[in-house]
Amino acid sequence: MIMDDLFARAKVSPVCLGLDTRHEYLPQYLKQSKMTVGEQIYEFNKKIIDATAEMVACFKVQIACYEALGLDGMACYSKTLQYAKSKGAIVIADVKRGDISSTAKQYAQGHFSGDFEADIITVNAYMGEDAVSPYYEYLDKKGLFVLVKTSNPSGVDFQDKLTDGEPLYLTTAKKVSEWGKTFIGNSGYSSIGAVVGCTYPSEFTKIKELMPNTFFLIPGYGAQGGTGKDIAEVFKGGICGVVNSSRGLITAHKGKTEEADFADYIAIATLDMKKDILKWL
Secondary structure, three states: HHHHHHHHHHHOOOEEOOOOOOOHOOHHHHHHHOOHHHHHHHHHHHHHHHHHHHOOEEEEEEEEHHHHHHHHHHHHHHHHHHHHHOOOOHHHEEEEEEOOOHHHHHHHHHHHHHHHHEEEEOOOOOOOOOHHHHHHHOOOOEEEEEEOOOOOOHHHHHHEEOOOEEEEEHHHHHHHHHHHHEEEEOOOEEEEEEEEOOOOOOHHHHHHHHHHOOOOEEOOOOOOEEEEEHHHHOOOOOOOOOEEEEEHOOOOOOOOOOOHHHHHHHHHHHHHHHHHHHHOO
């Protein structure tokens, strides 16, 4: 199962590099080229993948950054997924789909096969298991990360509301853990994982206790304030997730170079992130 593979890679490096690429992140030499914006971003992404593939557990590609550019952007999105997979990388498509079962079935086909095929996708379970169950038929080879406790400040507006005397995020954690029991692999982790931000370490501890067979996608490191020390609290007892950083890594060249060697600076930042996390373990 895919989480078995991701867990094995995370033990070497728990870094998830986010290709949440925006045009303003590109070095000037690419911006000044005669390529379309989508082609420029694809060239940027390729160089990052080449420079960091051996340093990370996986790549995460945020679809919104590509949808915003229309067909040119979606062609770039597809090519980025395919290129990363051609390098043997695990790719998470950050699409946060969440809709009724008939629609979710179409999302499952769209993101687990064809032009936009990824290894794992993010899913919003606000509509209950109906929004998640259509993906189950793919979980022998694919995986999900279901939103449980997000890193953004206003996540508390709903996630911390009490339901039956406990915060909603704990109710969600229990449900996601229950759904995942059928899909547990040799690693002990389910193909149904969870998104939990490292910006709430005490809440993360409570969630982890309720989800012993769940592998985590952990946003919030770097630009959102999370540190390796925060991750150490989560990883007590062993690595149980991958830690995402997007703009904190893919803008590492800014202020240093606008030329073709930009990926060297991103590789250095990626290695520094890996060391910052592992040194606390």
